[in-house]
Amino acid sequence: MVNRIKLARMEKGWTQExxxxxxKATRQTIGxxxxxxxxxxxxxxxxxxxxxxxxxxxxxxxGF
Amino acid sequence: MVNRIKLARMEKGWTQExxxxxxKATRQTIGxxxxxxxxxxxxxxxxxxxxxxxxxxxxxxxGF
DNA sequence: TACATTTGTTATTTATATATTACATTAGAC
DNA sequence: GTCTAATGTAATATATAAATAACAAATGTA
Numbered sequence: 001m002v003n004r005i006k007l008a009r010m011e012k013g014w015t016q017e018x019x020x021x022x023x024k025a026t027r028q029t030i031g032x033x034x035x036x037x038x039x040x041x042x043x044x045x046x047x048x049x050x051x052x053x054x055x056x057x058x059x060x061x062x063g064f
Numbered sequence: 065m066v067n068r069i070k071l072a073r074m075e076k077g078w079t080q081e082x083x084x085x086x087x088k089a090t091r092q093t094i095g096x097x098x099x100x101x102x103x104x105x106x107x108x109x110x111x112x113x114x115x116x117x118x119x120x121x122x123x124x125x126x127g128f
Numbered sequence: 129t130a131c132a133t134t135t136g137t138t139a140t141t142t143a144t145a146t147a148t149t150a151c152a153t154t155a156g157a158c
Numbered sequence: 159g160t161c162t163a164a165t166g167t168a169a170t171a172t173a174t175a176a177a178t179a180a181c182a183a184a185t186g187t188a
Contacts, residue, residue, distance in 0.1 A: 015164060029146055031165065039107045041145070041175080042124060055128075056120035060106060064119075079134060093176055095135065105145080105175070 003060050006034045008052040023047040067124050070098045072116040087111040 009019050016030045023030075025044060032038040033048075040048075049059055057064045073083050080094045087094075089108060096102040097112075104112075113123055121128045 017164080026147055027165080028148090028167085031167090032146095035166090038145075039105045041103045041105060042109050043103045044146090045106050045109075046124075049125075056125050060110075061113075061120050081134080090177055091135080092137085092178085095137090096176090099136090102175070108176090 003033070003036065004054075005030075005048060005052070005059055008054055008059060009034075012052060019048070019051060022051045067097070067100065068118075069094075069112060069116070069123055072118055072123060073098075076116060083112070083115060086115045 009016070012019075014022075016034070017027045020027045020030045023044065024047070029038070029040075029044075030048075033040050033044075045056060045060060049056055052059070073080070076083075078086075080098070081091045084091045084094045087108065088111070093102070093104075093108075097104050097108075109120060109124060113120055116123070
């Protein structure tokens, strides 16, 4: 699974913990998603996108 | 959860069963996702998008 | 009408995403 | 070097996505 969460999060200057609390998830879950070792739910993906000011394609669609 | 799966599927002329077999899911799962009563995994969303020739934003991003 | 296909819906089971807790590792500041 | 914040990682528990099976309700067609 390809994604650009880490880059978008760092552009915001946020830690994994800060992003996690904003999307009501845990730091570990964010970390695993950033590493591509997780298959997150659509709702969590959308919450992450909204907090980071990106769309689904921008963060999760390969080749975007 | 807003999505446009049903419309895209009917444009292809496929039944829920046909789409389901293409993405290795069940007819029931497709039906529930179309009705917005499910929170599907990202991988399943991506598989559906590829089969229907759409992107994540086109099928799952609200207001797209 | 009757018949077949598609979709809706429910109950139960299974697989897995996510939470929780804990401890290790890394990176930077001092 | 120490100290601290951030991140990695693993074990276990919990919530829920998804599968399976069965039957009902549509929908169209002869």
